[in-house]
Amino acid sequence: MFDRIAKFFDEKLSTPMARLAEQRHLRAVRDGIVATLPIIIVASMFMVIAFLPESLPDNWALSQFITEHQFKILLPYRMSMYIMTLYAVFGMGYSLARSYDLDGLSGGILSELAFLLTIIPVMIPEATEGIIEFAEGNAEVTEFVTSVPAGFHIPMPNLGSGGMFIGILSAFIAVEIYRLTQRSGFKISMPEQVPASIARSFEALTPTLIVLLLVSTITMWLEVDVHGMVTAVITPLVSASDTLWSVLLLTFLNSFFWVFGIHGASIVGSVARPLWLVLLEQNTTAYAAGEAIPNIAAEPLYQWFIYIGGSGATLGLAIALFVAKSKYAQTLARTSFIPSLFNINEPLMFGAPVVLNPTLIIPFIFAPLINAVIAWFATDVGLINRVVAIAPWTLPGPIGAFLATGSDWRALVLNVLLILLSTLIYYPFVKIYDKQLLEEEMSEEEAEDVVFD
Amino acid sequence: MRVILVCAGGMSSAIAAKSLREAAEKEGLSFEVHEASTQQFEEMVKKDYDLALVAPQIRHRFDTLKPYAEGAGIPILQIAPRGYSPIGGKFLLKQIKDEAPEVFE
Numbered sequence: 001m002f003d004r005i006a007k008f009f010d011e012k013l014s015t016p017m018a019r020l021a022e023q024r025h026l027r028a029v030r031d032g033i034v035a036t037l038p039i040i041i042v043a044s045m046f047m048v049i050a051f052l053p054e055s056l057p058d059n060w061a062l063s064q065f066i067t068e069h070q071f072k073i074l075l076p077y078r079m080s081m082y083i084m085t086l087y088a089v090f091g092m093g094y095s096l097a098r099s100y101d102l103d104g105l106s107g108g109i110l111s112e113l114a115f116l117l118t119i120i121p122v123m124i125p126e127a128t129e130g131i132i133e134f135a136e137g138n139a140e141v142t143e144f145v146t147s148v149p150a151g152f153h154i155p156m157p158n159l160g161s162g163g164m165f166i167g168i169l170s171a172f173i174a175v176e177i178y179r180l181t182q183r184s185g186f187k188i189s190m191p192e193q194v195p196a197s198i199a200r201s202f203e204a205l206t207p208t209l210i211v212l213l214l215v216s217t218i219t220m221w222l223e224v225d226v227h228g229m230v231t232a233v234i235t236p237l238v239s240a241s242d243t244l245w246s247v248l249l250l251t252f253l254n255s256f257f258w259v260f261g262i263h264g265a266s267i268v269g270s271v272a273r274p275l276w277l278v279l280l281e282q283n284t285t286a287y288a289a290g291e292a293i294p295n296i297a298a299e300p301l302y303q304w305f306i307y308i309g310g311s312g313a314t315l316g317l318a319i320a321l322f323v324a325k326s327k328y329a330q331t332l333a334r335t336s337f338i339p340s341l342f343n344i345n346e347p348l349m350f351g352a353p354v355v356l357n358p359t360l361i362i363p364f365i366f367a368p369l370i371n372a373v374i375a376w377f378a379t380d381v382g383l384i385n386r387v388v389a390i391a392p393w394t395l396p397g398p399i400g401a402f403l404a405t406g407s408d409w410r411a412l413v414l415n416v417l418l419i420l421l422s423t424l425i426y427y428p429f430v431k432i433y434d435k436q437l438l439e440e441e442m443s444e445e446e447a448e449d450v451v452f453d
Numbered sequence: 454m455r456v457i458l459v460c461a462g463g464m465s466s467a468i469a470a471k472s473l474r475e476a477a478e479k480e481g482l483s484f485e486v487h488e489a490s491t492q493q494f495e496e497m498v499k500k501d502y503d504l505a506l507v508a509p510q511i512r513h514r515f516d517t518l519k520p521y522a523e524g525a526g527i528p529i530l531q532i533a534p535r536g537y538s539p540i541g542g543k544f545l546l547k548q549i550k551d552e553a554p555e556v557f558e
Contacts, residue, residue: 018513027517031492098495261534263510266461335539339468346465350509351538394464 002358006260014260021267024099028175029168030270032092033277036084037390040277043081044389047284048403050074051388055407074288081284083159084277085167089115092171100179106204110178110211111171117215118166118226119158126150158227161281164274165230170215177214178207234278241275242297244376251306251372255365258311261355265311273299283388287406293386296379300387300404303343304411305375308397308419310345312364313371315397316422317348320430326437329430342394352433359433360426367422374418384411454556456486457498458532459518460508463490469508469537469545476542482557494518498525504549504556505529509537528553 020026050073053063066073080087090108097107127135127145135141157163181187187206190199218224240246250268257264269276280298287293309315318340321333329352336347354360378384384405391403401415402408456473460466470486477484489497491514498505498521505522507515509532522529530552536545549556 015513019516022513022517034492258510261509262513263461266511267513331540332538339465339539344465344468346460346508346510347468347538350534350536351540353534353538355509355534 006356010260014257014262018257018262018267021270024096025172026270028092028096028099028171029274030266031095032088032090032171033273035091036087039080039087040084040390041392043077044284044391045403046073046077047081047287047389048407050077051287051406055409077284077288078156081160081281083156084161084281085115085163086112086159088164089167089171092168093175096171096175097178100175102175102178102182103200103204106200106207107175107178110174110204110207113208114174114211114215115163115167115170116154117212118170118219119154119163120220121152121154123152124148124150160285161278162231163227164278165234166227168274169230173215174207174211177210178204181207181210238275238278241272242279242295244373247297247301247306247372247376248369251302251368252365254307254311255361255368258349259355259361259364261349265307269299280387280390283386287388293388296376296386298387300390300400301375301379302372303393304387304391304397304401304404304415305378305418306368306371307343308371308415308422309340310343310348311368312345312349312354313367313418313422314345314348314354314364315340315343315419316367316424317352317354317360317363317426317430318345319419319423320426321352323427324430324434324437326434326441328437328441329434341396343397344394357433359429359436363422363426363429367425370425371418371422374421375414378414384408384414454482454484454504455502456484456504456506457489457494457502458486458506458508459489459491459494459511461491461511463488463493465510465537466508468539469532469541472539472542473545474542476546479543480546482546491518495521498522498527502527504553506545506549507531509534528556 021030050066050070053067056063058064089111093111094104094108096111098104127148127150131145132142135145158166182203188202190202194202219226250272254264254268257267276297276299279295280300283293283295283298307313309318318333318337321329321336324330324333332348332351336345336351339345339347349355352360354364379386385408387404388406389404391400393400395403397419398412398415401411405411456470458466458470458473460469466488470488474484474486487497487502491511494505502525505518505525505527507518507529512531515529515531519529530549532545533548535541536548
């Protein structure tokens with residue numbers, strides 16, 4: 001009965017949905033964003049360091065040093081995570097172009113071009129003598145006038161998560177134009193003797209011209225505020241992703257895929273990560289500005305309070321397995337505990353297995369949902385800080401929770417409590433499963449005895 | 454024999470790779486197993502491997518990865534779930550023997 005239902009869901013639902021996430025455009029978004037994660041993780045740590053003094057005694061030399069140089073410590077963050085879309089767009093264009101078997105480098109550069117053309121630089125003229133004269137006598141105005149840099153400037157927030165969806169659209173449009181020109185032969189082709197790299201740069205001339213004319217016409221001549229339009233469309237989606245219901249839905253979907261042995265986090269992440277990054281960046285921006293942090297449900301909430309030990313909060317399962325009596329479960333506990341501590345749970349998923357295991361999938365679905373409810377309310381009422389940083393996902397849970405919340409000890413404690421809770425949730429089911437394993441082992445031994453008699 | 458094992462991020466495959474290596478050693482076979490993430494696979498697979506293995510949790514990506522292995526002219530197998538764990542090496546080795554016996558020649 002269970003097998004039949006499982007087969008039905010796998011064939012009709014989880015596998016087709018997973019295939020959908022492999023659609024080339026979704027894949028390009030995923031690849032582009034995944035490629036920027038190292039930048040986001042390292043920049044996040046700068047963020048943690050810059051605000052470390054909040055968790056340290058004031059009179060420490062280290063706290064004083066950091067407080068004094070906070071602006072400088074945060075500058076690398078400004079040029080990396082703060083403008084992450086600038087990086088992600090290149091990766092998206094590269095990946096999408098590669099999926100069409102086109103030159104990745106040209107795809108990335110064309111995407112970057114399309115994206116930057118949506119942003120209108122502002123010309124700030126140099127202060128005229130009249131202005132300087134006018135400011136004279138007022139120290140404050142003089143300082144301001146002399147500190148304003150002249151020349152062309154681009155608004156940085158548009159290069160960050162605020163421009164993420166425009167970035168995605170830019171990459172799609174640029175690479176589709178590139179593909180169209182290559183397909184239709186509407187391009188400048190070189191004779192065969194010309195080296196490939198030079199031929200390639202000529203081939204990219206036509207799509208470059210089309211991208212440049214098209215995007216600049218829309219944004220600079222017709223003066224369509226594409227950023228404003230997309231923000232208006234996306235804002236409700238972003239707010240919706242920051243609700244308990246959507247946290248529960250995404251958490252459930254993740255487990256649902258894993259029940260059939262499909263990497264749920266990578267599928268849910270493909271779709272949700274752009275939104276998570278917007279939520280996170282709004283948090284980091286507020287944090288860096290010393291304002292109240294707006295959002296709860298950015299990705300680190302899932303990483304450090306819901307999926308402790310991996311999808312399904314399986315660190316609890318790994319710990320619960322230590323009480324098992326069957327040989328198989330004991331071996332599994334020994335070999336899978338350490339990976340689980342670092343949030344790698346495939347050994348458990350396929351080793352226990354959790355996948356398609358009617359006993360273990362019950363806690364596997366419910367433990368993270370319960371964690372989600374607790375973490376949501378703990379964050380909402382301010383028992384722990386809101387997440388402001390992405391810590392490397394292979395860190396042990398308590399450390400990750402501590403870093404992700406801008407070094408909040410209470411988050412570390414909550415993480416440990418949630419591990420204990422998920423252990424308790426898994427425990428009775430592990431007992432049942434262990435009993436089944438023991439019976440199997442007994443009957444196998446008996447069978448062997450018979451053979452040897 | 455050089456094997457490339459691909460999973461989502463290239464993390465869990467290290468564990469399965471170790472298990473496979475150990476199982477092969479027991480039978481006197483020498484396996485050199487390298488882990489790859491989905492993103493690295495396209496480039497890595499070109500580097501003189503004999504066999505490509507795909508982790509079970511990314512089986513929905515199998516069709517995407519297959520052309521790259523075919524381009525490199527090597528067989529590509531979808532690892533059965535029980536072969537993908539710290540104690541699954543022997544199952545995985547058996548699967549390779551059953552489904553891609555040509556790599557042992």
